[in-house]
Amino acid sequence: MAQATAFWDGIAERYAKSPIKDVQAYEYTLERTRSYLSADDSVLELGAGTGSTALQLAPSVAHYVASDLSPKMTEIGRAKARDQGVTNVEFIAADVSDTQLASAPYDTVLALNLLHLLPDLSQDLKRIHQMIKPGGLFISKSVCLNAKGLPLRLRIMKLAIPLMQMVGKAPYVRSLTTEDLEHEISAAGFEIIETGNYPAVPPSRYLVARRV
Ligand SMILES: C[S@@+](CC[C@H](N)C(=O)[O-])C[C@H]1O[C@@H](n2cnc3c(N)ncnc32)[C@H](O)[C@@H]1O
Numbered sequence: 001m002a003q004a005t006a007f008w009d010g011i012a013e014r015y016a017k018s019p020i021k022d023v024q025a026y027e028y029t030l031e032r033t034r035s036y037l038s039a040d041d042s043v044l045e046l047g048a049g050t051g052s053t054a055l056q057l058a059p060s061v062a063h064y065v066a067s068d069l070s071p072k073m074t075e076i077g078r079a080k081a082r083d084q085g086v087t088n089v090e091f092i093a094a095d096v097s098d099t100q101l102a103s104a105p106y107d108t109v110l111a112l113n114l115l116h117l118l119p120d121l122s123q124d125l126k127r128i129h130q131m132i133k134p135g136g137l138f139i140s141k142s143v144c145l146n147a148k149g150l151p152l153r154l155r156i157m158k159l160a161i162p163l164m165q166m167v168g169k170a171p172y173v174r175s176l177t178t179e180d181l182e183h184e185i186s187a188a189g190f191e192i193i194e195t196g197n198y199p200a201v202p203p204s205r206y207l208v209a210r211r212v
Pocket residue numbers: 004008009046047048049050053067068069070073094095096097111112113114117118
């Protein structure tokens with residue numbers, strides 16, 4: 001975990017400045033996600049990074065907790081919230097497995113661009129299940145690098161990941177298929193109610209699941 005924290009802390013400033021790669025896909029999933037939220041909801045976002053999405057969604061709910069493994073990411077997020085005058089977001093530095101996140105069940109938990117970065121996905125999904133009220137929602141978006149028909153550039157990138165990890169230039173990344181991901185989420189006790197790939201290549205799987 002210390003290695004992952006150091007990696008994400010180390011790129012936090014750069015991550016905060018990097019532009020959204022596919023604005024149309026981002027805006028679409030943001031809108032779909034907003035459509036599931038209500039004004040009196042309490043929301044937890046895991047792996048929230050520097051809070052760009054948190055700050056866009058928070059005005060639609062009562063209370064929003066933006067958590068991230070990296071203290072540096074959360075520090076930048078807190079400053080952005082202050083600058084933008086968003087007052088109902090609380091930034092917490094916490095790993096997905098941190099027990100403080102499970103202290104009160106949420107209406108909705110979000111994990112955007114996170115699940116493929118978790119070495120212990122099955123166990124973490126069980127923990128996430130416990131963070132959500134019965135009937136509440138788990139909304140995630142995950143890059144699926146084990147998809148068929150990836151273009152050459154992405155296949156080369158996939159081959160380079162272990163080398164980059166050896167020199168601390170890449171975090172842990174799991175190569176998933178969309179089917180693997182859905183199987184894992186269902187096995188943790190969720191019913192999947194919406195799916196889509198935004199963008200389509202490599203599939204960035206958007207999944208809305210209800211806690212059974
Ligand atoms: C690819 S970034 C995504 C950030 C943001 N959700 C977004 O979509 O822009 C992944 C984020 O997950 C965080 N992260 C990685 N492993 C984590 C873990 N085990 N628990 C909590 N956060 C984690 C990283 O610090 C990083 O900010």
